[in-house]
Amino acid sequence: GAGVSQSPSNKVTEKGKDVELRCDPISGHTALYWYRQSLGQGLEFLIYFQGNSAPDKSGLPSDRFSAERTGGSVSTLTIQRTQQEDSAVYLCASSPRLKSLLAGGNNEQFFGPGTRLTVL
Amino acid sequence: QQQVKQSPQSLIVQKGGISIINCAYENTAFDYFPWYQQFPGKGPALLIAIRPDVSEKKEGRFTISFNKSAKQFSLHIMDSQPGDSATYFCAAKDSNYQLIWGAGTKLIIKP
Numbered sequence: 504g505a506g507v508s509q510s511p512s513n514k515v516t517e518k519g520k521d522v523e524l525r526c527d528p529i530s531g532h533t534a535l536y537w538y539r540q541s542l543g544q545g546l547e548f549l550i551y552f553q554g555n556s557a558p559d560k561s562g563l564p565s566d567r568f569s570a571e572r573t574g575g576s577v578s579t580l581t582i583q584r585t586q587q588e589d590s591a592v593y594l595c596a597s598s599p600r601l602k603s604l605l606a607g608g609n610n611e612q613f614f615g616p617g618t619r620l621t622v623l
Numbered sequence: 624q625q626q627v628k629q630s631p632q633s634l635i636v637q638k639g640g641i642s643i644i645n646c647a648y649e650n651t652a653f654d655y656f657p658w659y660q661q662f663p664g665k666g667p668a669l670l671i672a673i674r675p676d677v678s679e680k681k682e683g684r685f686t687i688s689f690n691k692s693a694k695q696f697s698l699h700i701m702d703s704q705p706g707d708s709a710t711y712f713c714a715a716k717d718s719n720y721q722l723i724w725g726a727g728t729k730l731i732i733k734p
């Protein structure tokens with residue numbers, strides 16, 4: 504079946520402009536995550552959506568960053584007034600419905616290919 | 624408390640050798656420990672995972688060793704191949720079903 508898709512694959516923008524990055528999770532997955540990965544670095548958690556619960560925004564680095572998830576499916580990450588330090592690959596991941604450990608649940612995250620953002 | 628410390632940052636291994644990457648954690652509430660593999664230009668993908676009630680899990684050439692008392696776990700890649708060259712991330716699942724990620728290890732297998 505189709506995996507997680509992200510668009511655009513590459514985005515070049517000028518400092519100060521706003522950008523929107525899109526994530527289409529795997530159908531039926533209730534959890535959706537956004538991460539940022541700077542060149543050669545690890546995964547920096549940004550935001551987490553789980554079903555209809557309030558999102559966990561604890562990883563957003565500033566109020567210029569926001570994200571929405573409409574209808575429990577597609578998500579958009581918006582960066583306002585972009586800065587050069589925002590240049591990175593933005594990864595989206597989705598997970599199936601939560602299950603308890605007793606039910607054999609884990610938290611496998613299925614990642615998209617990422618959007619490479621370059622702020623000039 | 625929530626950190627997962629991964630080492631080394633980079634690793635070069637000869638083809639056919641054993642690659643070993645280590646991770647350590649503090650939070651005893653973590654209950655699931657996956658390793659993800661990331662190739663350039665791709666998102667990470669689950670490679671192998673272990674629960675804390677077992678000490679070792681093997682899948683083909685990949686083995687996780689888990690030491691609960693030391694709060695450490697490691698990935699061993701036997702007979703390393705050039706196609707194994709990638710960045711490897713360890714992670715740990717917390718009680719909120721979130722994954723806490725290590726910083727990653729860039730592995731290069733020399734032919």
